[in-house]
Amino acid sequence: xxxxxxxxxxxxxxxxxxxxxxxxxxxxxxxxxxxxxxxxxxxxxxxxxxxxxxxxxxxxxxxxxxxxxxxxxxxxxxxxxxxxxxxxxxxxxxxxxxxxxxxxxxxxxxxxxxxxxxxxxxxxxxxxxxxxxxxxxxxxxxxx
Amino acid sequence: xxxxxxxxxxxxxxxxxxxxxxxxxxxxxxxxxxxxxxxxxxxxxxxxxxxxxxxxxxxxxxxxxxxxxxxxxxxxxxxxxxxxxxxxxxxxxxxxxxxxxxxxxxxxxxxxxxxxxxxxxxxxxxxxxxxxxxxxxxxxxxxxxxxxxxxxxxxxxxxxxxxxxxxxxxxxxxxxxxxxxxxxxxxxxxxxxxxxxxxxxxxxxxxxxxxxxxxxxxxxxx
Numbered sequence: 001x002x003x004x005x006x007x008x009x010x011x012x013x014x015x016x017x018x019x020x021x022x023x024x025x026x027x028x029x030x031x032x033x034x035x036x037x038x039x040x041x042x043x044x045x046x047x048x049x050x051x052x053x054x055x056x057x058x059x060x061x062x063x064x065x066x067x068x069x070x071x072x073x074x075x076x077x078x079x080x081x082x083x084x085x086x087x088x089x090x091x092x093x094x095x096x097x098x099x100x101x102x103x104x105x106x107x108x109x110x111x112x113x114x115x116x117x118x119x120x121x122x123x124x125x126x127x128x129x130x131x132x133x134x135x136x137x138x139x140x141x142x143x144x
Numbered sequence: 145x146x147x148x149x150x151x152x153x154x155x156x157x158x159x160x161x162x163x164x165x166x167x168x169x170x171x172x173x174x175x176x177x178x179x180x181x182x183x184x185x186x187x188x189x190x191x192x193x194x195x196x197x198x199x200x201x202x203x204x205x206x207x208x209x210x211x212x213x214x215x216x217x218x219x220x221x222x223x224x225x226x227x228x229x230x231x232x233x234x235x236x237x238x239x240x241x242x243x244x245x246x247x248x249x250x251x252x253x254x255x256x257x258x259x260x261x262x263x264x265x266x267x268x269x270x271x272x273x274x275x276x277x278x279x280x281x282x283x284x285x286x287x288x289x290x291x292x293x294x295x296x297x298x299x300x301x302x303x304x305x306x307x308x309x310x311x312x313x314x315x316x317x318x319x320x321x322x323x324x325x326x327x328x329x330x331x332x333x334x335x336x337x338x339x340x341x342x343x344x345x346x347x348x349x350x351x352x353x354x355x356x357x358x359x360x361x362x363x364x365x366x
Contacts, residue, residue, distance in 0.1 A: 033204065033205025033206050034192070034196060034199055034204060034205055035199070035201070035204035035205055035206045035207065036198065036204070036220050036234055037232075037233045037234045037326070037329075038233070038234065038325060038326035039204075039206065041206060052208055052211060055206060055207060057217070058326045059220060059223070059224075059234050059236070060217075060218060060223065062238065062247075062249065062326070063223060063247045063249060064247075064249055064250065065249050065250050065253070066249045066250065066251050066260065066287070066288045066289070067288045067289050067293065067322075068251065068260070068288065068289050068290040068293065069250060069251070069252065069253050071289070071290075071293050072289070072290035072292050072293050073252075073253060073290075074253070078293075078321045078322065078325075098253060099253060104253065104254065110213065110216075111213070112211055112212050112213030112214075112216075113213035113216055113217065114213070115211075115213070116201070116207050116208055116211045116213040116214045116217070117206055117207060117208060118205075118206060118207065118208045119208070121206050125325045125326075126206060127233075128316070128324055128325045129314055129316070129320065129324030129325070129329055129330060130314075130315060130316045130320075130324065130325075133314060133315070
């Protein structure tokens with residue numbers, strides 16, 4: 001009986017203090033994704049295979065290649081997840097493998113550099129207008 | 145007496161924890177905007193502060209910070225350091241960066257010296273309402289792209305054959321296949337809606353080609 005009388009104000013005080021601190025320091029309780037505009041997450045198969053989904057940084061490649069190289073010469077369609085890429089095609093020199101072959105760019109043994117997405121991140125073009133308008137696809141659902 | 149002592153101890157502990165929390169929070173975000181003044185009525189409530197732009201991959205929300213590869217990636221801020229600024233997208237003016245040769249993206253996968261085939265042809269599209277007409281510049285697009293990227297799948301290369309609306313663009317069709325995904329988004333209205341309706345021409349942003357030409361003129365850059 002007596003104990004609860006002592007603890008209650010203390011507990012309240014600490015809770016109140018923490019709430020105030022969170023407000024003051026501007027800590028966001030739910031962090032919002034704000035990756036680079038145009039980053040493409042491809043999660044057609046990765047989650048199912050127990051691998052982190054790959055993230056393609058458009059901006060990084062745009063500094064080094066014109067759009068035409070991948071989208072005309074290599075045949076990448078303008079659609080996230082719409083290219084049916086898999087590791088076999090890549091090691092046979094298709095899609096990413098046209099450059100990521102140890103000659104033009106580093107080779108496929110660096111799995112983690114591409115497969116660096118948070119598990120469960122759905123296929124998307126990050127920061128796209130469509131994503132902003134109709135919301136993000138459901139986690140791990142994988143957009144087609 | 146006992147109660148007082150316990151309360152005092154609690155307060156001291158609380159303040160200690162508070163200072164720790166506060167210093168940790170401040171150390172974690174040195175470039176953050178000044179603390180909001182009054183809760184709900186903050187200035188620019190929905191605007192992302194400049195310090196939040198181009199975050200490192202480890203805290204961008206989609207990369208796994210526990211993945212080794214994440215730490216190997218080039219930081220966007222580092223890459224964009226000397227590039228001309230834009231107000232949306234990657235906050236980089238890619239066309240200017242290319243024109244000023246701040247970046248030298250290859251036009252061919254293997255040959256770093258291959259030059260693009262640039263088509264200098266502007267297409268004017270008259271639009272409904274009071275918005276200025278749209279001038280579509282082929283030159284800035286052919287610097288990056290091949291004709292086959294757009295023709296004939298996205299745009300039929302014939303006058304009057306293509307119906308385009310802002311709704312389609314917003315939903316990722318027509319211009320929206322790139323604009324709103326990788327190329328500058330529709331927030332930058334005047335980049336496309338650049339020709340005054342009264343016929344006085346002009347209106348085209350600086351450092352861009354002159355108004356529409358009737359004859360296509362093919363020429364390589366430089």
